[in-house]
Amino acid sequence: MQRFGIIATALALSVCDASQAQAQAQSIQVPADQRALSDVLAKFNDLDAATPNDIQCKKIEVQFRQEFCARIPQGNVSGWIGEVGSVDDRGPDKDIRLDMSVNIFDLHSGALGVELSLGNYYAYGVTGDNTRRHLPTVIPVGSPLYDFAENLRSGDVIRFIGTFIPYISAQACYDNDTTYFAPVHFDSLQRIGYGAYLH
Numbered sequence: 001m002q003r004f005g006i007i008a009t010a011l012a013l014s015v016c017d018a019s020q021a022q023a024q025a026q027s028i029q030v031p032a033d034q035r036a037l038s039d040v041l042a043k044f045n046d047l048d049a050a051t052p053n054d055i056q057c058k059k060i061e062v063q064f065r066q067e068f069c070a071r072i073p074q075g076n077v078s079g080w081i082g083e084v085g086s087v088d089d090r091g092p093d094k095d096i097r098l099d100m101s102v103n104i105f106d107l108h109s110g111a112l113g114v115e116l117s118l119g120n121y122y123a124y125g126v127t128g129d130n131t132r133r134h135l136p137t138v139i140p141v142g143s144p145l146y147d148f149a150e151n152l153r154s155g156d157v158i159r160f161i162g163t164f165i166p167y168i169s170a171q172a173c174y175d176n177d178t179t180y181f182a183p184v185h186f187d188s189l190q191r192i193g194y195g196a197y198l199h
Helices: 002-026 032-049 054-071 144-149 170-175
Strands: 075-088 097-101 117-119 156-164 180-194
Touching: 032 054, 032 075, 054 170, 075 117, 144 180
Parallel strands: 117 180
Antiparallel strands: 075 097, 075 156, 097 117, 156 180
């Protein structure tokens, strides 16, 4: 009977610890400039869902792109939070390519079919032709950042400092209708959890 009580207490503590860890993970707050992008997406998801026909949907999508692109930060960002999507070294120099979701409010492919993701390489329609010239953004072999990034897994929640690579024009941003909205040069990465819900 005593052993059962100890086991039951241990299980209760484990469940409690797991619940606290989950609650803590779900309470991760993002910076205002990151939140602003999700606010725009949430607003236009609601508008798009309420439209009566495809004609109005197309107008909503144009308005969304214009407002969304105006909110993408120019230059450095600090304290942004993302959930790692993929990590690989498939480039010719074995540098690390990293992408992550930066959704908040659990915005995963709403009415517009868009979720917010970014990474440090060209992908999904973002190319050297529609972004300004810049130094390499992949994480080079032998760097301290490489030693950290090579141990990341899908679902890890990361706080990062980095620099957004700007588009060559507002129109170039409007024309990017994919979920991958910006290439980023990462300056710092910090693991803060796993599978968290951002707000």
